Amino acid sequence: MKTIKTCVTALISALLVFSPVAYADKWSDQFPHIKATGDIPGECSYESMSKKNYKGKTLKINTHAVPVMGEPTALHAEQFAKLTGAKVDVTHTPAGDLYAKAMVPFQAGQAPYDIVFGFSNFINDWRRYLEPVPKKYVEMKQMKDVTPSHIGVASWDGVMYQFPVDGDRHYLKYRKDVIDNPKYQKQYKEATGKELKVPTTWKEYGEMAAYFNGWDWDGDGEKEYGSAEVMKKDDLMYAAFYSRSAAYSKNPKTPGGFFFDLETMKPLINNPGFVEALTDWVAATKYVPPGGINFGLGDEIGSFGGGQTLFSFSWDDAFVAAMQPDSPINNKVGAAQLPGATKVWNRKTNSWDEGFNQAPFFVWGWAVGVAKKSKEKEMAFDYLCFFANEANHQADIGIGRFGVNPFRNDDFKVDVWTQIGWDKDIAQSYVDTLAQMEQSKNRVFPLRVPGTFEFNAALATAAAKALAGQLSPQAALDEAAKQWEDILNRVGKDNVRKAYAVGVAMEDNKQ
Amino acid sequence: MNFKHKFVFLFPGLFVLIGILIFPIIFTIRLSLSGWNSYTPEMNFIGITNYIRLFTDDPRFWESFFRLSFLSVTTVILQYVIGFALAMMVWREIKFKRFFRVIFLVPMMTTPVIMTVIWRTFFHESLGPVNDLLGGLGVKPILWLSDPVIAKFTVIIVEVWQWTPFMFLLLLAGLLSLPKEPFLAAAIDGASPFRKFVYVTFPLMAPISIGAIIIRLIEASKIMDTVFVLTSGGPGTATETSSFYIYIKGLREFQMGYAATLSFTYLVIMIISLTIIAKVLTKLMIKE
Numbered sequence: 192m193k194t195i196k197t198c199v200t201a202l203i204s205a206l207l208v209f210s211p212v213a214y215a216d217k218w219s220d221q222f223p224h225i226k227a228t229g230d231i232p233g234e235c236s237y238e239s240m241s242k243k244n245y246k247g248k249t250l251k252i253n254t255h256a257v258p259v260m261g262e263p264t265a266l267h268a269e270q271f272a273k274l275t276g277a278k279v280d281v282t283h284t285p286a287g288d289l290y291a292k293a294m295v296p297f298q299a300g301q302a303p304y305d306i307v308f309g310f311s312n313f314i315n316d317w318r319r320y321l322e323p324v325p326k327k328y329v330e331m332k333q334m335k336d337v338t339p340s341h342i343g344v345a346s347w348d349g350v351m352y353q354f355p356v357d358g359d360r361h362y363l364k365y366r367k368d369v370i371d372n373p374k375y376q377k378q379y380k381e382a383t384g385k386e387l388k389v390p391t392t393w394k395e396y397g398e399m400a401a402y403f404n405g406w407d408w409d410g411d412g413e414k415e416y417g418s419a420e421v422m423k424k425d426d427l428m429y430a431a432f433y434s435r436s437a438a439y440s441k442n443p444k445t446p447g448g449f450f451f452d453l454e455t456m457k458p459l460i461n462n463p464g465f466v467e468a469l470t471d472w473v474a475a476t477k478y479v480p481p482g483g484i485n486f487g488l489g490d491e492i493g494s495f496g497g498g499q500t501l502f503s504f505s506w507d508d509a510f511v512a513a514m515q516p517d518s519p520i521n522n523k524v525g526a527a528q529l530p531g532a533t534k535v536w537n538r539k540t541n542s543w544d545e546g547f548n549q550a551p552f553f554v555w556g557w558a559v560g561v562a563k564k565s566k567e568k569e570m571a572f573d574y575l576c577f578f579a580n581e582a583n584h585q586a587d588i589g590i591g592r593f594g595v596n597p598f599r600n601d602d603f604k605v606d607v608w609t610q611i612g613w614d615k616d617i618a619q620s621y622v623d624t625l626a627q628m629e630q631s632k633n634r635v636f637p638l639r640v641p642g643t644f645e646f647n648a649a650l651a652t653a654a655a656k657a658l659a660g661q662l663s664p665q666a667a668l669d670e671a672a673k674q675w676e677d678i679l680n681r682v683g684k685d686n687v688r689k690a691y692a693v694g695v696a697m698e699d700n701k702q
Numbered sequence: 703m704n705f706k707h708k709f710v711f712l713f714p715g716l717f718v719l720i721g722i723l724i725f726p727i728i729f730t731i732r733l734s735l736s737g738w739n740s741y742t743p744e745m746n747f748i749g750i751t752n753y754i755r756l757f758t759d760d761p762r763f764w765e766s767f768f769r770l771s772f773l774s775v776t777t778v779i780l781q782y783v784i785g786f787a788l789a790m791m792v793w794r795e796i797k798f799k800r801f802f803r804v805i806f807l808v809p810m811m812t813t814p815v816i817m818t819v820i821w822r823t824f825f826h827e828s829l830g831p832v833n834d835l836l837g838g839l840g841v842k843p844i845l846w847l848s849d850p851v852i853a854k855f856t857v858i859i860v861e862v863w864q865w866t867p868f869m870f871l872l873l874l875a876g877l878l879s880l881p882k883e884p885f886l887a888a889a890i891d892g893a894s895p896f897r898k899f900v901y902v903t904f905p906l907m908a909p910i911s912i913g914a915i916i917i918r919l920i921e922a923s924k925i926m927d928t929v930f931v932l933t934s935g936g937p938g939t940a941t942e943t944s945s946f947y948i949y950i951k952g953l954r955e956f957q958m959g960y961a962a963t964l965s966f967t968y969l970v971i972m973i974i975s976l977t978i979i980a981k982v983l984t985k986l987m988i989k990e
Binding site for chain 1: 737739740741743759762826827828833843845846847848850933934935936937938939940950953954955956957
C-alpha cells in the first residue's frame with residue numbers, strides 16, 4: 192500500500208513539475224513564435240485563452256503601421272483569433288495619425304475601434320474616453336512584475352488607463368568593436384590627446400562622433416559616420432531633443448519642473464541649459480550621415496542597426512535590431528546611460544552649477560487602451576492581457592523591429608538576453624543600463640498635459656529651424672517658449688499646472 | 703407652363719449642391735469661430751479670436767503661403783513649357799507617336815504617394831542611387847532633402863515629373879483641335895517654324911493654355927502628398943506649404959477650430975488670387 196501511495200505521489204509530483212513543459216510543447220508547436228519558452232502558465236497564457244469562447248464576436252484594433260508595434264499587434268491578433276474563435280480586425284495607421292484617428296471618433300462619441308494604440312503621453316487627452324483597466328487585470332501576476340515607473344506611466348492619479356505592453360527610455364548605443372579597440376584608442380589619443388571610451392558627456396560624444404565621421408573605420412568598403420539621431424521634424428524629434436537637454440537642464444537641486452517651473456508655469460525650454468543642448472545638436476548635423484537631418488526613427492534604427500554609425504541614442508529598437516543574429520553588427524554594440532554634462536543650469540540662482548550631471552529620460556512608450564464606448568471590453572482586455580503575457584513578451588522583446596521593449600523586472604535579468612544569443616557582457620551592460628535608469632533619482636518623464644501635442648510640435652518646429660540653420664539655437668528656443676506661453680494661455684495655466692504636477696511628482700521622487 | 707414646376711426639377715441638384723458644397727463651407731466657417739481642440743472638444747463660440755491670431759500672431763502660415771506660391775508658380779510654368787514641348791513633339795508625324803503619347807502619360811497614372819516614396823529613395827543622400835551616380839562622375843553628394851534651398855527644388859522636380867503629363871494631355875488635345883487653315887496660310891507665306899509657333903500656334907492655343915494653367919495652379923496650390931512624404935515640410939520649415947501646415951494644425955495638433963480658420967482664409971485668398979491670375983493671363987496671352 193505504501194509503495195502504491197509513493198508511486199502515486201511521485202506521479203502527481205512529476206505531472207505538476209513538468210506540466211508547464213507539457214503546455215510549452217503543445218502550444219509552441221501551434222505557435223512557433225513562442226518556441227523558445229513555450230507557453231508560460233498564467234491568467235492570460237495560451238492555455239487560459241484557449242478556454243475562452245468569443246466565436247461570433249469581432250474585435251477592432253487601431254495600431255501602428257508594420258513593423259514597429261503593428262507587426263506584434265497583428266501577430267497576436269491572429270493567435271488570439273485562433274485560440275478564442277473571435278474575429279479580429281487590425282487597422283494600421285502611421286504614427287503621426289494615431290492620435291487623431293482615435294480622437295476624432297472619441298470626441299464624436301463613437302467607438303469605431305475597441306482598442307486604440309498610441310503613445311503613453313496621450314494619456315491626459317485620451318483618459319476620459321478610455322475604460323480604466325479592470326482590477327482583475329491590475330492584480331494579475333504578470334502585472335505585478337511591471338516596474339513602478341511603467342505602472343506610473345500607464346496610470347493617471349492612481350488609475351491605470353493604459354495596458355502596459357511596452358517600456359521605453361532613451362539611452363546611448365555605441366559600437367563596442369570601435370570604442371574598445373586598442374588600435375583606435377591609440378589613434379584617437381594621438382589625434383586628440385583624449386581617451387577613447389564610452390562617452391559620459393555630450394561634449395565627449397560630439398568629439399568622438401566627429402572624429403569617426405566620414406571614413407571607413409570598420410573595413411567594409413563603405414564610409415561610416417559619427418551618429419544617427421532622430422532629427423526629422425514631426426517624427427519624434429522632440430524626444431531626442433529632450434534627451435540631449437536633460438543633462439544640462441534637469442538639476443536635482445531645483446525640483447519642481449523640467450519643462451515648466453511648476454510654481455509660475457514659466458516655460459523653461461529657452462533657458463541656457465536647453466540652449467546649450469540645442470547648440471550641441473546643431474553641431475551634430477556635421478557628424479550624422481548624409482541626409483541625417485531628415486532621419487526619422489525608422490532611419491535611425493536602420494542606420495545604427497545597419498552598422499553605419501558609431502553612436503546612436505533613442506529607444507531600444509536600434510540596439511535590439513543591432514543584436515539580432517542577422518545584423519552585420521551582432522554582438523558588436525554596447526549600451527550605456529545617456530551622456531551627461533559637466534555643468535547643469537540652476538534656474539534658482541540663474542547660473543551654472545559645475546559638476547557632473549546625468550538624467551535619464553523615460554520617453555513614454557507604446558501605450559494601448561480600451562475605448563469606454565466599446566461593446567467588447569472584456570474581449571479587448573483579454574486580448575491586451577494575452578498580447579503582454581509572459582511567453583509573448585519574452586519572444587517580442589528579442590525582435591528589434593517589433594518595438595516591444597523591457598518594462599518588467601524579469602526583463603532586467605541577463606539570462607533573458609543570453610538565451611537569445613547575446614554575449615554575456617553585452618547583455619550585462621544592457622540590463623545594467625536599464626536598471627540604473629530605473630534606480631536614478633534624477634529622471635525626466637515625458638510631458639503629459641492638455642495640449643501636449645501643441646507643446647511638443649512647437650518645440651520640434653523651433654529645434655528643426657535651428658538644425659536647418661534657419662534660426663540660432665537661442666532664437667529658436669525663444670520662439671518655442673513664446674509659443675508655449677500662447678498655448679498655456681489658450682489651454683489655461685491652471686489646467687496645465689494640475690496635469691503637469693503629476694509628472695513633476697514622479698520626477699521629484701514623490702510618487 | 704407653370705413657373706413652379708421649374709423649381710421641382712431644380713431641387714434635387716440644389717440639395718446635392720447644398721449638401722456637398724455649401725454645407726461644408728458653412729460648417730467650416732462656424733468651426734473657425736470655435737476653439738475646438740483636444741482639450742475643449744466642443745463647438746463653443748469664441749468670435750473672431752482665431753482670425754485675430756492668424757493675422758497678428760502666425761507668421762508661419764504666411765511663410766508657408768508664400769513658399770506655396772513660389773512652388774506652385776514655378777512647377778506650373780515648368781510643366782507648361784515641358785508639356786507644350788512634348789505635345790508639339792507628338793503632334794507632328796514622328797515614328798512611334800502612339801508609344802510616346804502613352805509613355806508621357808505614365809507618371810500621371812501612378813499613385814503620387816507611392817511615386818514620392820520612390821523619389822525619396824532616389825534622393826536619399828547616403829543610400830540613394832542619384833548621389834551614387836553623381837559620385838561616379840566625381841560630383842560631391844548633393845543634399846537633396848537636407849538643404850533648405852535644394853529641398854525646394856527637389857519638391858519641384860517631383861511635382862514637375864508627376865504632373866507634366868496632365869499639361870501635356872490638355873495641350874495635345876488643344877493642338878489636335880486647331881484648325882488647319884492658319885497653318886496652311888502661314889506655309890504659303892513661307893513662315894519659318896519659329897514664326898509659325900509664335901504667330902499661329904501659340905495665339906491659337908492661348909485659351910486652352912490659360913485653362914490648363916489655371917487648373918494646374920488650383921491643383922498645385924493644394925500640394926500636400928509630395929511634401930508630406932518627401933520632406934515632411936523640412937528641413938526646418940523650408941518646404942512647408944499651406945495645406946501641409948493646415949494638416950499639422952488640424953490633425954497633428956488637433957486644433958480643429960484654428961485649422962478651420964486657416965482653411966477658410968486660404969480658400970478666400972485662393973479664390974481672389976486665381977481670379978486675378980486668370981484675368982492677367984487672359985490679358986497677356988489673348989490679343990484682341
